[in-house]
Amino acid sequence: MLKAAMLWLGILLSSCTWFSRPMPPKATADPATEKRASIRQELTVTRDARTRCLLHLHGAVLDLMDGRDPAALGAAIARVCPDGWASGFKALQSLLAGDPWSLQEHALRFLEASSVPEASSVPEASSVAGDEALHHLRLLAAALLANADIPDTSFTRRLAMVAMRDPSLPVFLWTGAPHLLREVAPPGQTRTLGTGLTFSRSDPLPLLGRLHFSRPAPVTGGSRWKDGDRLSAGSDHPARVTLSLPLSCSTPGPMLLELRSLGPASVRIDGVLEAESGRTPGVEGGIWRLQVPPFSGSRTLVISLVATPRAGAPRLRLVPSSACSFGVDPFPSVNARRPLPAWLAPFAGLVVATLDASAGSFSGPRSLLAGITSGKPRFMLARALFTRMILADPSLLPETARRLALLQTAAFPGDGWSLFEQARIAEVDGRPEQAMEKLSRLDSAWAIVARARLALETSGVPTAGDTGDVKFGSPLAGLLVSSRHHRVFLTAAAAVRRRDPRLALAYLKPALALRPDLPDLLQFHLQTQQFPEALAEGLRLFTAGYLNETLLSSLGSACLGLRNLEGALQWNDQRLADDPGSEPAFLRRLDVLTALGHDPDGLFRELAAHVARFPYHRDTLLLYWASPSFRQTTLPDLKALLDLNWGKDAPAVFLLNREEHFLSSRGGAFVRVTRWVRLNTPVAVEELGELELPSDALILDVRTLKADGTVYPPSSTPQKSSFSMRNLEPGDIVIFSYLRVNAPVPGLPGRTWGPRFQLSHRAFPTVLAEWVVHAPLDLPLVLRPEGRLPEIQRTIDADGVHLKLQSWTGDRLPSELRMAHFVAPSIQVHAGFSEEDLYALFAEETPWPDWDSLELAQLARQLCPRPGAACVPDTARWVLRQIRDDRQLTRTAHILQRRAGSRIHLLFALLRHQGYHPRMLLARASRTSDGPIAWPDPAEFPIWLLDVPGFGFIDTRFSHLPPGRMVPAVGGSEAVVLSPRPTTVRLGPASPQSRTLEARARIAQDQSANFEIHEVSSGFHAVQKLDTFARLSPEALREQIQVDSLQRYFPGSRLLSLDWKRPPADREELTATYTFWAPSVCAPADGKNLELRRFPFPWNLRRRFGVFLPRTTDFLPNALPYTRLELTIEPPAGMMVEASPELKLETEFGRLHRRLVPGPGRSARLILEKSLRPEVIPVARWKAFSAFVQLFDEYETLPVVLVPVR
CATH class of the missing domain: 2.60.120.1130 (Jelly Rolls)
Structure with a gap:
């Protein structure tokens, strides 16, 4: 009985357990499968032509993601949709076939056929405009027109009409032909074309806002502008451009302003000057980077700059780290788009990645496309765009990019897009024969022209299979009959230019009819010395407003050919007015003035003034130094140095070690280095017989002086970078001098960072060391001596201030194993800096924290999802284990993309994203020097550390050193804080080992x-x-x-x-x-x-x-x-x-x-x-x-x- 009761009790308990189990989760339906079913169901009940067209379009997009042929999909769309809609899929087919010209034509035709004005009130037009699939197809077509090779002005006119009907398409953002735009649209409308999408933002995403953009005079009113777009003055003459931007932030947070001004500029926030051209903060590669202080509420940002036609493309970008909104009057139709359907997500991701890559962002788009290709391996369009993106990504090393791209193409060796990319890689690698072999398998006009171009560049003579005789049925000749692309005619002209100039001219004329802005006819006349025709063609281009440095130079060359020196000088001076830093234009001006018989003394004064402004112009510098009017500084007497009889017991001795610095008020300097070395032993003769000078040295003098006064020049060969000193014997003196250019600090006008001059040598004794500086009177100098130095002599005259330091030593530097302290006597000069400027420069030498990087913000949140004690060590350990430290100073976003670079700067940026306020420190090994620590430079303090308040110090040089631990080399020593004030901190003691x-x-x-x-x-x-x-x-x-x-x-x-x-x-x-x-x-x-x-x-x-x-x-x-x-x-x-x-x-x-x-x-x-x-x-x-x-x-x-x- 008891056994039966126990049996029933077990059964009851097991049944209760079974009933208490949770229900198994339902399988998630595939969005694409659900959408296909929905399409089939709606097609059975819908009779409206527009709706049926859109349903078929949705099905075609689904089939495209599954690997269907775009040409077949386009044929199916052509049967149910308006004319031209199929061209969207034909453009994608052209991309997969490796035919860029056909791609551009089909993409433009699709945009024309499907264009609907955003303000349209027609119901069916509104339904079409609001369709997400069509919208993304149009965006993709616009993105595929990036860097389009404009075939003719008709193409530009059609593009302008599309942009005027739909300003949200960024079709003119990438064409690079704004001068053509003036011909096809009224001036009042060109500023609104191709400005891109707009939306207010509240998440840390890259800003794409349309903002008010105005010029005070002569044009009034405002125009739409997209963040990241070019700022244009809308005129052929320099104009002051002002951008006034309201900012509104709900929570305080730092904000990054990026501005590529390409000219004088200033930034004001609520009327307070934050930056100007004279002192540009955070310059890297010509880009200003200014951190707007955190605020909540509203602020007004005003950016003023001078835009000129030749200035290129000024750009602006604003990226906050908190919830902020920008600009005014966004189009509601853009902001009010419905949520993206799940079935369209892969295709929408492909479009977004393509748009971002076209705008210059690559890391995030590459990751997105990599995920799409792995999830949909048959989606060939994504793979083709992914390969193109890899090759275009500047953050990848070129070798790495080509290797990754070839891995993508290896599985599809015969596809058109694969052959296209393989040909590009082969050409870049210097293998034109392989590139032509790949192109020969592509059947398109572009491939024929590309093969002809490669054949011309390879041998200079066209081959029968590529260009042949264009008069007798070659592939290129077949294109000439019906082509509307100027590249065909230019290539044909290049093929016959040497053999038949008249035929070349006949081919250039239709090219100019298609593209009147081309300078090729002007260059042809100059090369064939038809100077009157060249001048007439140049004046036509100038009158039409196609202004650039090459045109002005060509007009000057035409005048020189006509012996019109005054005209040549006029055009050259106009070129110099546009670009005062053009060295070729200045040298031509000197030549023309010399030919006109101007006073040599006046020309030398002009030459000296130019060298003072631009000391890094090498040819001008040599011309200046070689001029008989230049006053050479007196060198010491060689016999007097020899009579001292110092250093004879050493293998060699420096009789003279001299540096003479000529500083410019505009920043930068040039340095003349002079050294006299006496060789005392056969060992020195053998080891020092090859003289290797710095790669950027401009040689002034190299010779060997014998005891009897005989002088031997060196022997040099083009294959060697060094000089072989001939007939060397013990007792000979090697004399050499050269110039080196010390370029100004990038982005900091008037600032010069001088190299350190060592007065003594570790291996050889030095008899006399001289350091001389010449500087303008109004240029502030900062001298940084180390060690025991003699008194510096200072003189002032009409030419400026002159400093001279002479050190008579006769000994070599002491060098013993593991010296506890060592300070080599040396000196360094910085020009144009105050003490605060110098420390600010240190801070700017660190890469910007990259608030514009979405990847950084996302990674910072992943490593620190919520504030806590583990955030700093977890973030530091991730950087130490994931990033290879090569100490290359570059933007932290690039470090993250490459997984290599300066660890400390990436960690600095991530911690800033997480709300910490780390400080950069410069330290040196405790035994390196006991010199002054108040004025460091990176060469003397090579150890970068990070100080995180509330946590401690972090040394990122070692991957497995726990954050907060100190190594013995720096433990307990002092370090300098990179801040506007010279402050030092004492590091923690070294960790026990x-x-x-x-x-x-x-x-x-x-x-x-x-x-x-x-x-x-x-x-x-x-x-x-x-x-x-x-x-x-x-x-x-x-x-x-x-x-x-x-x-x-x-x-x-x-x-x-x-x-x-x-x-x-x-x-x-x-x-x-x-x-x-x-x-x-x-x-x-x-x-x-x-x-x-x-x-x-x-x-x-x-x-x-x-x-x-x-x-x-x-x-x-x-x-x-x-x-x-x-x-x-x-x-x-x-x-x-x-x-x-x-x-x-x-x-x-x-x-x-x-x-x-x-x-x-x-x-x-x-x-x-x-x-x-x-x-x-x-x-x-x-x-x-x-x-x-x-x-x-x-x-x-x-x-x-x-x-x-x-």
């Missing part, structure tokens, strides 16, 4: 041994090893341990096994187990005894520290870890370990404790503990330290005696 070795040595009868070692390291010693272990492959790691460690202590040894374990993320610890075999570890002693003489792993301090040498400077020993060795010794058969006394050595310099403990059987354990204090050893204590080291080495290497068993 230790090494524990548990080893076993099994000694064989042949006196070899097998060692088994279990090692546990912590601190910096473990960090260094972990970085090496993680970086190398297992094979390379074994080889490095074999060569660098085992062979050094156990010659002839062989590594048998190696196993190591990664530590937890927050611990600097390495655990490794390895075994090796070593021969001859024992040696016979006293008859039948053996001595074990090799142990793992002695320090050998006597050899490491060179204590056998006398010393004149303080000494700083290596920071060696506390080490404990516990070695179990198993002697061979018939032998046992003899007992030995305990040894202790403990002094102010360190300690060693050694004892031998008997073990089971015949074995014994050798326990050795040792440590060294990493403190400076004064010279007065060097002898005591040497005695300690010798005794330390004797105790450490004292052999263990093995005796026969009694």
Whole structure:
């Protein structure tokens, strides 16, 4: 009865358990499958033609994502949709076929056929305009017109009509032909064309806002403008452009302003000047980067700049880190779009990625397309655009981009898009034959013209299979009959230019009829020396408003050909007025003025003024220096230097080491370097017989002077970058001098960062060192001496201020092993800086935190989803483990994309995103110098650190150093804060380090041994090893341990096994187990005894520290870890370990404790503990330290005696 009750109770409990289980989740329906079913159902009940067209369009987009042929889809669309709608799919087919010209024509035709004005009130037009699939198809067509090769003005006119009907399409953002736009649209309308999408934003996304844009005069009113678009003055003459932008933020947060002004500019916030051309903050690659202080509420941002026709494309970008809105009057139809349907998400992602890439953003789009191609492998359009995007991404190294692109094309070697990209890569790699072979498999007009161009560039003579004789049925000649693309005629003209100039001219004329802005006819007349025709054609272009530097230069060349020197000077001066920094224009001006007979003294003054403004113009600099009017500075007397008879005991001696700096008030300088070196020994003759100067040096003088006064010039060959000094003998003097250009600090007018001049040499003594500076009177100078220097002589005259420093030494710099402190006598000058400017420059040398990077913001949120104590170390560890540190200063977004660069700057940006306020620090190793720390420069303070308030210091040089720990080289030393004020901080002490070795040595009868070692390291010693272990492959790691460690202590040894374990993320610890075999570890002693003489792993301090040498400077020993060795010794058969006394050595310099403990059987354990204090050893204590080291080495290497068993 009891058993039955228990049975029923079990059944009841199991049924309750079954009923209590949750229901299995329902399978999520595929959005694409649901959409197909919905399309089929609606087509059965819908009779409206427009609606049926859109339904078929939706189905075609779904089929396109599944890999269907776009041409077949276009044919199906043509049967149910208006004329021209199929061209959208034909454009995609042209992309896959590798035919860019056909792609552009079909894309434009599709935009024309499907264009609906945004303000249209027609119901069916509104339904079409609001369709998301059609909208994204149109956006994709507009994006595919990026960098379109405009075939003729008709194409531009059609494009303008599309833009005027639908201003939201960014069709003119990328054409690069604004001068053509003036011909096809009224001036009042051109500013509104192709301005792109707009929406207010509240999330940290890249801004795409349409803003008011106005010019005070002569045109009134405003125009629409898209963030990131070009700012245009709308005139052929320079004009002041003003952009007034309301900003409104609900929560305070820093905001980034990026401005590529390409001219004078200023930025004001609520009337307060924040930046101007004279002092541009955060300049990188010509882009201003200004951080707007955090605020809540409303502010007014006013940007003023001078735009000229030749200035290119000024650009503006605003990116906040909090909820903000921008601009005024966004179009409601753009903001009010319905949520994107799920079935369209992959295609919409492809369109968004293409648009972003066309606007210059690549990392996010590449990631998005990579996900689409992996999720939809048959979506060939996504793969083709992904490959194109890889090749266009400037953040990738060119070799990396080409390799990644070829990986994409390898699976589809015969597809048109694949052949197109392979041909592009082959051409860039310098393999035109392979490029032409790929292009020969493409059947398109573009491919024919591309093959002809490559054939001309390769050999200069067209081949029969490519261009042939264009008069007799070649592929190119077949295109000439019906082509409406100017490239066909230009290529045909290039093919016959040398053989038949008249025929070339006949081909150029239809090209100009298609594109009247082309300069090719002008260049043709100049090359054939038809100067009257060249001048007439140039004047036509000038009158039409096609102004650029090349046109003005060509007009000047035409006037020179006609012997019209005044006309040539007029055109050249206009070119210089547009671009005062054009060196070719200035040199031509000097030539023309010389031909006109102007006063040579006046020309030299003009030359000197130009060099003062632009000292980095190399040809002008050489012309200036070689001018007989230039007043050379007097050099010292060579005989007087030789009579001093200094340095004869050295292999070589610097008789003169001289630098003369000529500073410019506009920033920058040029430096004349003069050196006289006497060779005293045959060794010096052999080693210094090849003179290699800096790659950017402008040679003034190189020669060898014999004792009898004979002068020998050097021999040089184009294949070598060095000079071979001929007939050198001991006693000869090598004399050389050269110019080097010190360019101005980028983006900081009037600022010069000078190189440091070392007065003495480490290897060779120096008789006389001279440092001379010439600077304008109004240029502030900052001198930065180090070490003991003589007094600087200062004179002032009408030419400016002149500084001179002379140092008579006759000795070489002291150089001893691990000097505790060393300050080489040197000096450096910075010009145009105040103290605050100098520190501000340090801060600007760090890359901008990249508030515009969506990836950075997203990564920062992932690493720190909510504020807490773990945010800083977690973020730092991610950077340390994921980024390869090559210390290249570039934008942090590029560092993240490349996964390589400056770790510290990426970490700085991420922490800023997370709300922290880290500080950059510059530090130097504690033994490097004891010079002044108030004026650092990156060369003297090469160690970059990060100080995070509330957390501590972070050293990003080592991947496995836990954040907050200090390495021995900088622990406890001082560092400089990169801030407008010279402040220093004391770094934390170095983290302790230790090494524990548990080893076993099994000694064989042949006196070899097998060692088994279990090692546990912590601190910096473990960090260094972990970085090496993680970086190398297992094979390379074994080889490095074999060569660098085992062979050094156990010659002839062989590594048998190696196993190591990664530590937890927050611990600097390495655990490794390895075994090796070593021969001859024992040696016979006293008859039948053996001595074990090799142990793992002695320090050998006597050899490491060179204590056998006398010393004149303080000494700083290596920071060696506390080490404990516990070695179990198993002697061979018939032998046992003899007992030995305990040894202790403990002094102010360190300690060693050694004892031998008997073990089971015949074995014994050798326990050795040792440590060294990493403190400076004064010279007065060097002898005591040497005695300690010798005794330390004797105790450490004292052999263990093995005796026969009694």
